[in-house]
Amino acid sequence: NYCQAKLTSAGTLPVIGFSGSPSLSTGDFAITLSNALPDKYCLYFFGESPLTTTPFYGGKLCVAGNIKRGPTVLTNANSFVSCPFPVTPALVGQNRYFQWWFRDPADPFSVGLTGGLRVLGFYP
Numbered sequence: 001n002y003c004q005a006k007l008t009s010a011g012t013l014p015v016i017g018f019s020g021s022p023s024l025s026t027g028d029f030a031i032t033l034s035n036a037l038p039d040k041y042c043l044y045f046f047g048e049s050p051l052t053t054t055p056f057y058g059g060k061l062c063v064a065g066n067i068k069r070g071p072t073v074l075t076n077a078n079s080f081v082s083c084p085f086p087v088t089p090a091l092v093g094q095n096r097y098f099q100w101w102f103r104d105p106a107d108p109f110s111v112g113l114t115g116g117l118r119v120l121g122f123y124p
Contacts, residue, residue: 003052003099003116006059008037009106012079016044016100016114022122024087031070033100036079036112042102044083045069050097050116057109062116063097075102091122 020028
């Protein structure tokens with residue numbers, strides 16, 4: 001992990017993580033979000049480069065370079081969600097950088113942000 005997460009309005013520090021392995025053959029890689037807020041819409045986004053100092057909705061933008069977003073999902077009652085990330089043949093050998101965005105209605109920007117997750121070298 002890299003880049004600084006933004007403190008939520010509830011005083012928690014959201015955490016980005018993963019489960020499974022970043023492998024084409026296993027097909028079980030997922031991006032996780034914990035310690036966010038319960039029952040809030042969220043999505044991960046990812047790019048080809050890391051950032052650490054760009055201001056973004058009262059926090060930091062941690063990804064750059066051809067940014068794409070994942071699906072919109074909902075955190076559970078424990079402020080957690082796991083979302084599959086499909087590893088395609090085109091990703092093998094590539095690096096990607098991930099970050100979560102989620103709703104935080106009591107925040108001045110109404111947005112929560114994790115730090116970044118660096119995945120170096122998806123493999124076959």
